[in-house]
Amino acid sequence: MANLLRAATWGLFSWRGYCSRGTQGRLSAGFVEALKAIVGSPHVSTAAVVREQHGHDESMHMCQPPDAVVWPQNVEQVSQLAALCYGQGVPIIPFGTGSGLEGGVCAVQGGVCVNLIRMGRILELNPEDFSVVVEPGVTRKALNTHLRDCGLWFPVDPGADASLCGMAATGASGTNSVRYGTMRDNVLNLEVVLPGGRQLHTAGRGRRFWKSAAGYNLTGLFVGSEGTLGLITAATLRLHPVPEATVAATCAFPTVQAAVDSTVHILQAAVPVARIEFLDEVMMDACNRHSKLNCSVAPTLFLEFHGSEQALAEQVQRTEEIIRHNGGSHFSWAKEAEERSRLWAARHNAWYASLALRPGCKGYSTDVCVPISRLSEILVQTKEDLEAWRLTGTIVGHVGDGNFHCILLVDPEDPEELLRVQAFAEQLGRRALALHGTCTGEHGIGLGKRQLLLEEVGVVGMETMRQLKATLDPRGLMNPGKVL
Amino acid sequence: MANLLRAATWGLFSWRGYCSRGTQGRLSAGFVEALKAIVGSPHVSTAAVVREQHGHDESMHMCQPPDAVVWPQNVEQVSQLAALCYGQGVPIIPFGTGSGLEGGVCAVQGGVCVNLIRMGRILELNPEDFSVVVEPGVTRKALNTHLRDCGLWFPVDPGADASLCGMAATGASGTNSVRYGTMRDNVLNLEVVLPGGRQLHTAGRGRRFWKSAAGYNLTGLFVGSEGTLGLITAATLRLHPVPEATVAATCAFPTVQAAVDSTVHILQAAVPVARIEFLDEVMMDACNRHSKLNCSVAPTLFLEFHGSEQALAEQVQRTEEIIRHNGGSHFSWAKEAEERSRLWAARHNAWYASLALRPGCKGYSTDVCVPISRLSEILVQTKEDLEAWRLTGTIVGHVGDGNFHCILLVDPEDPEELLRVQAFAEQLGRRALALHGTCTGEHGIGLGKRQLLLEEVGVVGMETMRQLKATLDPRGLMNPGKVL
Structure with missing residues (x-):
């Protein structure tokens, strides 16, 4: 009953572990066998505990487990998985380290979670070209450890030790972006498995140039697409010299x-x-x-x-x-x-540190970004709003970018407080929009900010995004329910 | 006869003034009246000399004049023009300063050239946010003159005093990009009139934040789209502090x-x-x-x-x-x-200076960009190729980006030399592709590099671009014949 109340007040929000469906997946035995034929039996699971682990990220969004989890070991397997799922009308949800903050991995329509973490190779390091090609299992810290002796590093640092391909999918940034840019600035090329299984190299296979005016910027389209247009199976990244x-x-x-x-x-x-x-x-x-x-x-x-x-x-x-x-x-x-x-x-x-302020509470992070001249105004207002909504929250921000987070502490047993957090977060999003800002600087839209996205980009912007989605994913099976 | 030979040997290449069609436009009197009703009579021309002026850029691509030239004075007029043309199946070709180098303004199917230069306002300067909003008539130098006293400047410098919106359309860069980035890095938002006349703000109306993870990167899609997806009617640009x-x-x-x-x-x-x-x-x-x-x-x-x-x-x-x-x-x-x-x-x-080496000759510039480790190799090879093809050419390059131009001098009266220039340029493009590079670092694909684009991005990349084009321009009327 308490669970139901929570799910009702929060809509899609809730705590981990409270699943929207029972513990049984909805895939036929034949389909699961077909998955196993592609990736091998040890790399498929329909166990409830595994599916639940893959039904949520680090956010407060309700756990919504997929019907199966698969671990491909190479891009050909990802292609075959995508073709199989797409052909059968089964949703596909890419999964990296699960460190997202907007519910991007929740299987809102069930389907197959493609956990890419067993593709963990650094495929190609070209120090003299300041570039590297990584598979989705390579995290930010693992890459920088690997680079230790070559005088280069990858500076984008969202805090979490996320998968670099996942960071590309989210359009992540973090503390170093004021100097080195975000993922949008540091991804040179992506290998993407499109929903039907075809492999796309957004800048052309093997290309690692620094600039180009050759056709539409497909790399830029896939960075930040949150798994809704395809599965990123490799990323070519720009490296930087380690500071002296x-x-x-x-x-x-x-x-x-x-x-x-x-x-x-x-x-x-x-x-x-x-x-x-x-x-x-x-x-x-x-x-x-x-x-x-x-x-x-x-x-x-x-x-x-x-x-x-x-x-x-x-x-x-x-x-x-x-x-x-x-x-x-x-x-x-x-x-x-x-x-x-x-x-x-x-x-x-x-x-x-924020969580420790109110032991037993959960955290929820906002993520607005405004033109820097409006930053002081919105920070002061946010602190007043916290008081008005009777909420405990800390503020930490990448102020050089105009981006800040308010980390709200919520008692999971208090549905009324949950409502206030949600109302506060929406109000803050709208305040940012009114100041020419964005509702998300780096966490993405995921499940919870779709209404704010519409308000941010307007009807024509939203329709344009929907058209792009429908073109690249006509059956609407790539990470459905996210972004749009 | 000489003209015919030239057109035949070069395909789409030829010199200015040799027009592919007669001097009469193909639009009905009623349609021209409708254009005049939108922008006013003084802002429409079907005169042969005006049409010919608008049928070419600075490149060697054959002059292909539009059937009419119109000069809208505001975005509403651009919307009405686009709706009219699109409704009537008439091609639309955006035109800025005409300083492109890949034939991007050639009216290969005739149609209406929309010269945006009379929209010349600096709409909004926000020095404290390091941003400015400009209409298409504002050139790079005009903007920097305007900024003179505010301690900021716009660093992207392709050499020509191009329209900033045109630079966005081309994905221009130039000499300062090694430090300040290209147009891709410095455009924060675009106002675009879509083919049917609707107005899109790629990052949402009035937004000027520095980073975002809100939905698909529409700004990135339109930067470098060479007028094939819509007409850019305003650009929000990121400014930088003037160096001390x-x-x-x-x-x-x-x-x-x-x-x-x-x-x-x-x-x-x-x-x-x-x-x-x-x-x-x-x-x-x-x-x-x-x-x-x-x-x-x-x-x-x-x-x-x-x-x-x-x-x-x-x-x-x-x-x-x-x-x-x-x-x-x-x-x-x-x-x-x-x-x-x-x-x-x-x-x-x-x-x-290059043109002066062989008076009477015309210039043609290549534009490849390679990973920097391969730059020396391709430069040396290019110099050998010049000799092998018996061509005169100078080399100048933005080597910090891996991008260089070979400026070839061609006798317009020598069709055989034209053939050799074309063969040399294609060979150089393929050499760059073989070294993990791109056929164009900053000039764009335009008319002449469509085959190289296919080789660069592959079948799936090309098909993805074609799908995007078909989605945003289903009738294929926005600057037809370019890029794809």
Whole structure:
């Protein structure tokens, strides 16, 4: 009964483990045999526990398990799986590390979950071309470990140790994007299995050039398509030189406005800051407790600079001038790797630090992004809204991009609070839209923001997206119910 | 007869002024009246001379005039024009400054040329958000003149003073892209009139955020679509801070390989070079004569650095070390604006300097782009090919991107030489494809590279592009005959 109430109040939202269907899949025995014939028996499961593990991501969206989970080991198997499923009218849901935040892997119509994690090879490393080709099982951290000795790295860092192909599918970004760009900027080519099973190389097979004006930008169309247009089976990524030196810093501000103004001035001064993250005083309090920091409980910027020793000295000096001019204080500089790691670990653990503020609660993260001139305004308003809605929430953001997250803490046993969280999140989305912003900077639309997407891009935009979807997936079987 | 021979040997290639049809347009009087009712009589022309002016760009593609030229003054008129033409089955060809290099404005099926240049407003400047909204009549130089006092600039610089919306349509880039990216990286939003007349805002009306994960990347789809999916009637662009200081330099190398190796090492050292341009010894000889330079007649790099005084000093020092290590010499540094302008004027006039090598000849520019590790190989091969085909050509390239142009000089009275130029260009395109490159880094596919596009993206890629085109332009009337 409590479960039903929850599902009812939240619509698609609920907690993991409360499944919308029974524990039996709906696929015929013959179909499951056909799956096994393609990938091998050990790589197919219809066990309830496995299906439930694959029916949710890290978000609060209700677990909606697929009818079967398969683990292909190469692209030919993915093609055969897609052809089989498409021919039989069975939905296909791509799955990577399951670290998404918008319910992108929920099997809202059942179907076959294609877990790509056993395709885990780094297919090709071309250090002299600053590029690498990875399969979906390769995560961000695994790639950077592999690259350790070649002087290059892949900078896009959404926090989670996600699959790089999954990051491409989501259009992920994160803390380094202010300097190095998002996945949209760092994917050179994708191998995609289209719904019917055909293999597409978005920039042409084996191509790894840096720029092109050759026809429609198919790579750009598939980056951020959230598995609704095809299965990404390999990604060619652009690598960057490892910085010669790195300096990290934190500093405290009297107001949110002062922190944001500093950010704008740093960007205007063309200081090539690598990371510039905002944490509000509630978040700082949580970080102090959780990560044993001793920072001021005040609006705070976490910064990082990459460059030569000499360049860093100048960047640091300029930044300090700008920040002091805006009333910032309590600088804490970290140059050694260990110190920096401690600082950034605190930032990366912001999610868990937030959860620890109200033990037993679940977290929900908003993800709006606005033009930087409106950032201060929406941050202040968001803090007022939190109070008005009687919600506990921390704020942490990639302010150099205009993107921030409000991590809301929700008691899963309190359906009325769930309603307030949902209302708050929608209000925040609409506030961002009213300020020329977007409802999602990096988490994607998934299940919960489809109405906001319509409001964001308008009727013609939405219809254009629907036309593209219908063209590439005429039967509507690729990750159905997401984005549109 | 000579004209016929020319058209026959070159297929779609020929010189301006040799029109494929007579001087009379094929539109009914009633249709022309309907055009006039939309934009006003003074803004419609069916005069032969006007139509011929609009039947070609800067390339060697045969002049193919439209049946009428119209100059709308606002987006509503563009919508009405598109609805009228689409309803009547009349092709629509968008036209900006006509500075394209791949025949993108040739009216291969006749129709109405929509010259957007009288929509010339800068609609919205938001310096604090580093963004601006421009109509199609605003050129790159006009925008930068307008921005002069606000500390920002728009860095994408293809050489020609093109319309910024036209640059978006082509997916242009140029000399600054190694640092600031191409149009793909710097367009935040587009207003597009779709073939039937509906208005699409690719990122949602009025939006100017820096990053988003909201639905399919429609902006990315329209950038580089060469007018085949719709008419771009406004572009929201990302601006950058004007660098505090600038230093330019040239230096000479014993070999092509040494110049390219230096480029790779500069990139590996993460020196944030703003421009790095390669000119071969033939090009340098031409520049010396045309622009009264006194540089060595040797493979040469033109460089530019942007940053603070202190940062520049370090960048320059590091670059000089790398270049000397690779055998470079004859450095010439230019710090003052006047000196720099003289140097870059020489680079920007490379086209005319090349033409002056063989007076009376026409120029044709290739545009391949390869992974940077293959650049030296293809440059050396290209120079050998020039000799083998007995052609005169200069080489100039955006080597930081792996992109270079071979400017071929052709006697318009020599059809046999035309054939050799065509064969050379196709061979070069295929050489680039074999090295994991693209047939066009920045000029687009237009009319002449459609076969190479198929070879580049493969059957599935081509079919996917055709599907997208058929979805957005089911009657095939938007700039027909281009790209696909």
